[in-house]
Amino acid sequence: MKILFMKNIAVFGSGSGSNAENICRFFSSSKQVQVVLIGTNKKDARITNRAKKLKVPLLVFSKNELNTFTKLHAVLLKTRVEYVILAGFLLKIPEKMLELYKNKIINIHPSLLPKYGGKGMYGNNVHSSVLKNNDLFSGITVHLVNENYDEGEILFQKKCAVDKGDDVSSLSKKIAKLEYLYFPKIINSFVLK
Ligand code: GRF
Numbered sequence: 001m002k003i004l005f006m007k008n009i010a011v012f013g014s015g016s017g018s019n020a021e022n023i024c025r026f027f028s029s030s031k032q033v034q035v036v037l038i039g040t041n042k043k044d045a046r047i048t049n050r051a052k053k054l055k056v057p058l059l060v061f062s063k064n065e066l067n068t069f070t071k072l073h074a075v076l077l078k079t080r081v082e083y084v085i086l087a088g089f090l091l092k093i094p095e096k097m098l099e100l101y102k103n104k105i106i107n108i109h110p111s112l113l114p115k116y117g118g119k120g121m122y123g124n125n126v127h128s129s130v131l132k133n134n135d136l137f138s139g140i141t142v143h144l145v146n147e148n149y150d151e152g153e154i155l156f157q158k159k160c161a162v163d164k165g166d167d168v169s170s171l172s173k174k175i176a177k178l179e180y181l182y183f184p185k186i187i188n189s190f191v192l193k
Contacts (some may be wrong), residue, residue: 007191009080010037012089015123017047019087019179021110025056026184032193036079041066058078069096083191086145087183089145090122093145105145106190108183110175112157113141127171132161138171139177140163142186156186 004108009027011020017038024035038051043060051058057079061072073096076084086093086107093105102189109117109126131139139159144152158176 004018006079007033007082008036009033009083009085009187009191010076010079011035011085011087013045013061013087014040014042014090015045015047015088016168017045017050017088018176018182020047021050021054021101022180022185023085023087024050024056024186027188030188032106033188036154037075037081039072039084039089043090046091047088061139063091066091066097069100073097073100083187085187088122092149095147097145098145098147103144104161106155106187107143107150107152108147108179109141109150110138110142110172110179111141112137112159113150113154119149121150124168124172127175131166131168133169138175140175142183155190156182158182188189 011023013020020150027033027035035056037059038056039061039110040047041057041061042062059075065071080106084105086172111126111130116129118132125165137159141154142156143154146152158178160178169177
């Protein structure tokens with residue numbers, strides 16, 4: 001039975017939503033944490049189909065609705081969302097939301113920040129930059145969200161080797177594997193701390 005003391009989380013994404021799905025599956029058997037909402041600014045993104053398949057309530061909002069943060073805030077309050085997880089969410093979080101959810105918004109980034117962070121650094125852009133620079137390692141970073149892209153306090157990092165034969169596709173698979181393995185566990189310990 002899901003109890004009242006559950007920590008409610010929302011997951012926001014703008015693309016495929018494979019991390020969102022993985023997070024939902026991880027918490028589906030939890031007695032302490034539940035995903036009560038998937039949010040997206042892209043009504044045609046694959047994440048919307050995943051939300052429907054998983055039967056997790058889906059909220060599609062515009063950039064303007066995010067920035068004014070009135071309607072969206074009302075939904076988060078109604079669903080008692082305490083933490084917002086960004087998993088491939090590409091819009092900047094507005095100041096109002098950062099104030100109201102101070103230290104309660106976390107993001108995953110597919111590199112070892114501060115390397116390859118900032119505007120435009122997402123998805124394959126990150127991996128091709130890592131390969132272009134012949135880095136020996138890449139990895140994932142889970143961090144708190146603040147007013148600058150990818151600059152909030154780092155909560156967790158995990159490295160992986162970049163091998164000679166790696167290309168964007170193989171490197172992105174290695175990174176995804178790390179994300180699926182660690183991100184839900186880090187969320188769990190963060191929200192239950
Ligand atoms: C992930 O690599 C994540 O690190 C980054 O965006 C990607 C999202 O992929 N922030 P998906 O939408 O979860 O499949």
